Amino acid sequence: MNLVTRALFELQETTLMVARAMTGLFKRPRYIPETVAQMDTIGVGSLTIIILTGFFTGGVLTLQTFPTLKYYGAQEQTGYLVALSLIRELGPVLTALMVTGRVGSAISAELGSMSVSQQIDAMRALGTDPVRKLVAPRIVALIITLPLLTVIADVVGIGGGWTVATVLYGMSSSTFLTSVRDGITSDDIIGGVIKPIVFALIIGAIACYKGLSTEGGTVGVGRSTTRSVVTASIVVIIADFFLARALQYLLGMPTGD
Helix, strand or coil: CCHHHHHHHHHHHHHHHHHHHHHHCCCCCCCHHHHHHHHHHHHHCCHHHHHHHHHHHHHHHHHHHHHHHHHCCCHHHHHHHHHHHHHHHHHHHHHHHHHHHHHHHHHHHHHHHHHHCCHHHHHHHCCCCHHHHHHHHHHHHHHHHHHHHHHHHHHHHHHHHHHHHHHCCCCCHHHHHHHHHHHCCHHHHHHHHHHHHHHHHHHHHHHHHHHHCCCCHHHHHHHHHHHHHHHHHHHHHHHHHHHHHHHHHHCCCCCCC
C-alpha cells in the first residue's frame, strides 16, 4: 500500500470512527462521567504548560516588535500587534500543538495499550462499543476544553506582552491596554475560537484512531504514539492555513486582494 492510498484509507477510517462517535452521543448510555474525567485530565492537566507557553510567547512578541515599531514611531500599537497575533494565530496553533504533544500522545498510548492487551476485544465481547465509550468522551472533552485553553493562552499572552512592554521598555500600562481594546474586533475573537474547535476534532480523531489501530505489542504502542503526535501536528498546521483563508472570507477580514 503506497503512501497516498494509505493516507486516503486512514482518512476514511478516521472519518467513519468520528461519525460513529458523534452519532453515539444521542443514544444511551452516554458515558458522561468519562467525559468529565477526560475534561479534567485534558483541561486542568494542561493549564501549566498553556500558561507558560502563552506568557512567554506574548513576552517574546513584545520583545521583538517593540524596537521596530519604535523606529517607525508606532510603539503605541504594540499591544494591538501582540493581541492580534495571539488571538488570530499563535494562541490557537501553539495551544493545539502543546495539547497534541501532551494529550494526543497520552490518548494514543492509552488506547494502544488497551488494544495490544486485548482489552478492546474484551469490551466488544461484553457488548460495549469501544468507540462510544473510549473515543466519544475524549473527542467531546477536547472540543470543550481546547477553546477554553486557547482563551487562557491569549489572555496570559497579552499579560506577558504587557509585562515586557511596561517593565523593560517603560511603556505606560494604559497605552498598551488601550491599543489592545481598540484594535481587537469581535470577528477576531470568533475566528480565534473556531480554530481550536476544529483543531480539537483533528487531534482527538487522529490520536484515537492511531491508538485503536495499534499492532505489534509494546513496540507498536510507541510507534503509534509517535505517529499520532507527528500526524496531528502536521494536520493542525496545514488546517490552520486553510482555516485562516476561509475565515478571511467568511468574517470579512482583510485579504489583501
